[in-house]
Amino acid sequence: MMDCTDRHFRVLMRQITRRSLLYTEMVVAQALHHGRRERLLDFDPSEKPLALQVGGDDPALLAEAADLAAAWGYDEINLNVGCPSEKVQKGRFGACLMADPEQVARCVEAMAAASPLPVTVKHRIGIDERDSYAELLAFVERVAGAGAARFSVHARKAWLTGLDPKQNRTVPPLRYDRVHRLKQERPDLTIELNGGLQDLEACRPHLQHLDGVMVGRAAYEHPLRWNRVDADLFASSATPIATPSSVVCGLVPYAEQWCASGGRLWPIARHLVHLVESVPGARHWRRRLGEAAGKATAGAEVLEQACRELEEQGL
Structure with missing residues (x-):
């Protein structure tokens, strides 16, 4: 969520939930290699637990990013294989990488070898016409074998041409059944659901069957809808109900x-x-x-x- 989940918004969300895992904006691995790392990586200690989300398709650069994430004190590194924007596609990363599970696996293997942090993957249920359940399962199994610790599955496929990123968040239909089936058939994997979850009540039925949920736009646009997450999901009384x-x-x-x-x-x-x-x-x-x-x-x-x-x- 570029221009949304920056360090300031994450500190805001820590006033609402202290237990939820927060994610950075997607940071391009090449930018980390060449750019000002302090500007791209620094965060306030109150933001933890915190995952660094990265984009890229070069195993060496992603391994360097994973090593930096550990050195900077992040709790997890997440590879974005779900963003469908044209700019991201030109860099050959994001959702278009779902067409090449072997390359994603090589990236995950390199990241896992370079860092003690959990390496997780955010992805779609498919892209373009490559959206069968069999293709989704094959992608997940290959990447899991490479060392991915968790899969955050956006329950929509992505159209790489014809739709802009905003349309790709709303036009392709949600297929929650695909994500549930994935967990049913691979109960050994850690699977969480992303997409279309507008409030805590909408999350509850999925949490009975899946390992977690990831919320993006609804958290940014309606932050106080999530002020009972710690009390209701983590059974924690340490976080007062935010106002x-x-x-x-x-x-x-x-x-x-x-x-x-x-x-x-x-x-x-x-x-x-x-x-x-x-x-x-x-x-x-x-x-x-x-x-x-x-x-x-x-x-x-x-x-x-x-x-x-x-x-x-x-x-």
Whole structure:
């Protein structure tokens, strides 16, 4: 989820759930090799447990990424074999790699050999006309044999031509039955479901049969829908049930540290636009926050004021 699940949003989600595994935006292995690693890899300790999601098709570069992930303190490295964007296809990674299970296996083998971290794979149920269950099973079995520790299966196939990434998240029909069948036939594998899960209630039936669920857009667009994850799924009372005000107040120390290091407030505050919804005054609160946080000199005091306004409304 490029431009969404950055380090600031992940700290926001840690105010809501402390037990869920969080994922980075997809980082291209070649960029890690040539680019500024601190900018691409640094994270706040509060974000853990945290998986580094990478894209690529070069085993050597992906092995280097896996080694870096371990050195940086990540808990897992995840290979994205599900993104259908044209730009990603030009780099010959993402969903188009499902057409070459042997190459994916070579990548996973290299990553597993280079790092003690679990190597996991995110993928679709198929691509284009190559979308039979037999092809899905063959892909998973080959990659599992290479050392993949978990499969996060987006229960839609991807059309590599004719649909843009947004359409590929909605147009191909969801086939949850394929993912359930995969787990039934390979109970030894760790299988989790991705795609179309809008709230915790929608996840519950699948969690009775699968090992987990992965939620993307619904977590970004409606973060507080997930404020009972720790209590209900992890039976944890350590995480208070988050409210809009508790989330904003919880971000203040992080914002103070970020701004003191030279960062601007807006990259943090922009993720708060979905925090308050369907209540009177929500639009005006978002407007005031946006205007104040967008100023070059804005600091954590903007979040403190936004928190007070929410508390006054009982939110």
